[in-house]
Amino acid sequence: MPQIIMQYxxxxxxxxxxxxxxxxxxxxxxxxxxxxxxKSRAIPLQDWxxxxxxxxxxxxxxxxxxxxxxxxxxxxQLSDSMLPVLQQQVQGPPGTQLCVEVCQMERDSYRKLTx
Numbered sequence: 756m757p758q759i760i761m762q763y764x765x766x767x768x769x770x771x772x773x774x775x776x777x778x779x780x781x782x783x784x785x786x787x788x789x790x791x792x793x794k795s796r797a798i799p800l801q802d803w804x805x806x807x808x809x810x811x812x813x814x815x816x817x818x819x820x821x822x823x824x825x826x827x828x829x830x831x832q833l834s835d836s837m838l839p840v841l842q843q844q845v846q847g848p849p850g851t852q853l854c855v856e857v858c859q860m861e862r863d864s865y866r867k868l869t870x
Contacts (some may be wrong), residue, residue: 756860756867757788758820759795764803764813767845771797777840778817785818785833787825793822804850815841830857 759778763769775795782788805848820835821830837855845853 756792756820756822756865757782757794758763758816758860759793760820761795761797761815762800762818763815763845765799765801765845766810766816767795767813767851769815769844773840777844778837781836781840782819782833785836787829787833793795812850814851814854815845816854816856817841818856818858820858820860822865823859824862830859833857844852846855 759775759782761774761778775797778792779790779795782793783790803810803814805814819833819837821833825833834855834857838853841853841855845851
């Protein structure tokens with residue numbers, strides 16, 4: 756844990772490996788996670804609709820999935836640390852939207868098996 760899912764408009768200039776590396780480094784620097792527990796992936800989106808205009812206002816939406824138990828201040832710190840990473844990594848036209856969402860996964864039902 757955590758799980759990072761980054762969805763992004765395929766028209767953006769984005770070095771995906773470098774962005775995921777920067778995200779993982781920021782999460783590691785938070786002191787909340789061990790390096791081997793951080794799992795990140797990126798999903799390019801070919802089709803999106805912003806408002807009523809198809810394909811306008813490209814975006815990056817980063818979801819940080821963590822187990823329940825961290826207080827709001829910690830979750831806000833994690834979110835606040837991710838947004839500057841995206842800002843440094845993403846090159847897009849005016850109107851490009853960068854979003855970070857912290858999602859809590861129920862600790863009691865989460866299962867993990869390492870082979």
